Amino acid sequence: MDQRSGSPPADRVRILIADDDRLFAEMLRVAISKHDECEVVGIAGNGNAAYELGRTLKPNVVVMDANMPGLDGFEATRLIRELPSPPTVVFISGSEAKHADDRALNAGASAYFKKTDDLAALMDFVGAWADVQAHLT
Numbered sequence: 001m002d003q004r005s006g007s008p009p010a011d012r013v014r015i016l017i018a019d020d021d022r023l024f025a026e027m028l029r030v031a032i033s034k035h036d037e038c039e040v041v042g043i044a045g046n047g048n049a050a051y052e053l054g055r056t057l058k059p060n061v062v063v064m065d066a067n068m069p070g071l072d073g074f075e076a077t078r079l080i081r082e083l084p085s086p087p088t089v090v091f092i093s094g095s096e097a098k099h100a101d102d103r104a105l106n107a108g109a110s111a112y113f114k115k116t117d118d119l120a121a122l123m124d125f126v127g128a129w130a131d132v133q134a135h136l137t
Helices: 022-033 047-057 073-081 100-107 119-136
Strands: 013-018 038-044 061-064 088-093 111-114
Touching: 013 022, 013 047, 013 119, 022 038, 022 119, 038 047, 047 061, 047 073, 061 073, 061 119, 073 088, 073 100, 088 100, 088 119, 100 111, 111 119
Parallel strands: 013 038, 013 061, 061 088, 088 111
Antiparallel strands: none
16 A cells, blocks of 8 residues: 555566565565565566566565675676666675775665665665656656
């Protein structure tokens, strides 16, 4: 239900989670699914799967981990951003590596969050993204 109008949202934000930590990915899926305007359409356990699911499921937003087997999150983001009508990529990382945020943004990510950040910050970004998209259509 749309909390503003009391009716179901016309278009839900379709989210793909890409993270090799299955427990974290499932917890994130459950947390995101509690938001009526969001729908988790898939979970990828590595960068190659993130690219393939991004191509086939056509999510609006990809929540991308940096360090995954196969393609890392940076390279998977570059490939996903080259797709026709590419999704927005939001990086979420447990890495404390210097300049990881710069690398993510240079790869084409729109935002960078640490796994230690409050989930509300990520959901605020997704909500703001959805509001902007609604005004563009």
